[in-house]
Amino acid sequence: MSTPTPEQSYLQPPARRIRRFRPSAAAVLAAAVVASGAVTGLLYAVGVAGGSTRTIVAQSGQAASGSSPIGSFSASSLYEGAAPGVVAIESDGVSRGSNKFPYTPPGQSIDTGTGLVIDTGGDVLTASHVVAGASTITVKFLNGTVRSARVLGTDTSNDVSVLHVNPAGLTLRPLPLGSIHSLVVGDPLAVIGNPFGYNRSLSTGVVSALDRTIQAPNGFLIAHAVQTDAAVNPGNSGGPVLNAQGQVVATVDQIATGSSGVDQGSGVGFAIPIDSVKAELPQLEAGKIVMHPYLGVALQEAAINQHGAQVQSVSSGSPAAVAGIKAGDLITAFDATTVIGPSQLVADLDALNPGDKVTLTVKRGPTTLKLTAALRSEASQGTTG
Numbered sequence: 482m483s484t485p486t487p488e489q490s491y492l493q494p495p496a497r498r499i500r501r502f503r504p505s506a507a508a509v510l511a512a513a514v515v516a517s518g519a520v521t522g523l524l525y526a527v528g529v530a531g532g533s534t535r536t537i538v539a540q541s542g543q544a545a546s547g548s549s550p551i552g553s554f555s556a557s558s559l560y561e562g563a564a565p566g567v568v569a570i571e572s573d574g575v576s577r578g579s580n581k582f583p584y585t586p587p588g589q590s591i592d593t594g595t596g597l598v599i600d601t602g603g604d605v606l607t608a609s610h611v612v613a614g615a616s617t618i619t620v621k622f623l624n625g626t627v628r629s630a631r632v633l634g635t636d637t638s639n640d641v642s643v644l645h646v647n648p649a650g651l652t653l654r655p656l657p658l659g660s661i662h663s664l665v666v667g668d669p670l671a672v673i674g675n676p677f678g679y680n681r682s683l684s685t686g687v688v689s690a691l692d693r694t695i696q697a698p699n700g701f702l703i704a705h706a707v708q709t710d711a712a713v714n715p716g717n718s719g720g721p722v723l724n725a726q727g728q729v730v731a732t733v734d735q736i737a738t739g740s741s742g743v744d745q746g747s748g749v750g751f752a753i754p755i756d757s758v759k760a761e762l763p764q765l766e767a768g769k770i771v772m773h774p775y776l777g778v779a780l781q782e783a784a785i786n787q788h789g790a791q792v793q794s795v796s797s798g799s800p801a802a803v804a805g806i807k808a809g810d811l812i813t814a815f816d817a818t819t820v821i822g823p824s825q826l827v828a829d830l831d832a833l834n835p836g837d838k839v840t841l842t843v844k845r846g847p848t849t850l851k852l853t854a855a856l857r858s859e860a861s862q863g864t865t866g
Contacts, residue, residue, distance in 0.1 A: 554669040554725045560683045562727050565623045566598045566656035567673045569680045570607055572615035595674035595720030598655045603648035604766060607719030608734055609635045610698050612642050620646050634765030638701035638773050640734055641758050643765040656721055659728025661707060661754045664688050672711045674720030686711030694824045695735050695751045704828040705754045707731045713750035722752045729755050774833050774856035777801040780823040789813040790823040804854035814842035
């Protein structure tokens with residue numbers, strides 16, 4: 482089988498990436514059916530919080546149980562404490578190809594996004610699509626101070642970049658980084674950012690779902706994303722999603738725009754878990770390349786009466802191809818763990834590293850096979866991941 486193009490390949494996130502693919506006609510049809518409510522478990526959404534027109538795939542997640550401290554949630558107090566740590570980002574000459582990830586005001590060429598201060602040394606966290614390929618980047622603080630910024634490190638597979646500004650003369654207010662592990666569906670959340678260029682706008686909502694899977698700009702999948710109904714719009718990308726304690730639990734990344742394709746909030750927003758970002762911050766701040774494991778398959782949901790991840794295509798020469806995996810195979814187990822669907826397989830791979838070996842149980846017609854794949858680094862795969 483021929484090697485998928487970058488648009489066709491399906492990847493896998495920080496430690497759980499497979500390779501992305503552009504939905505086939507059948508997938509587009511499935512998306513239309515989902516919109517009608519006839520199918521559950523898979524959502525095809527178009528757009529990102531920065532205004533992208535690319536297609537993302539969000540797999541259904543587990544709805545966690547627990548109580549929500551909504552009664553103790555003070556949006557005004559949270560905003561007062563967090564707003565000084567949120568910055569407006571302007572990028573000139575962003576490389577977006579056919580996509581327009583950040584928000585571009587009408588008649589201007591400067592794109593806008595959001596970031597958050599992560600230390601007192603001048604480091605700022607944002608989404609990689611906000612600054613990708615920019616010729617100049619500026620950061621504006623709450624007091625109106627504007628500083629030029631440079632990119633320290635980027636991981637497009639996790640859609641995150643760390644910027645640096647000269648901290649001299651600045652009183653920086655880093656935001657505390659929390660964790661998604663304590664979140665349950667229904668917990669209150671707040672988003673502070675620059676939707677449509679309106680600096681430091683506050684919106685509130687709740688955790689709508691956990692363990693969603695979204696797609697990074699380079700096609701890799703990002704697992705454990707947080708879904709929220711807090712208003713998220715172009716320009717919010719890279720900004721903080723805060724819990725009731727004012728801790729950053731995720732960074733805004735994408736929105737579902739529905740069949741209209743209009744790039745504005747729909748009540749379905751997705752954010753990257755801060756846990757995966759924290760794990761790679763030392764590498765990003767040092768300007769090092771973040772490596773992710775590479776399997777080399779495109780996946781889709783299995784038939785409704787089956788569990789597992791259906792292999793749509795296999796990249797030529799990939800670890801999956803070397804292991805003997807073929808298009809049409811149904812992956813039913815990952816090592817000793819049963820695979821319920823593609824989203825779970827992506828999450829399982831997230832804990833691994835390049836060089837690790839995995840045993841995949843595969844159903845091929847009436848035959849069940851056990852195939853071993855040695856994961857490689859996605860960095861070694863060139864432009865096709």
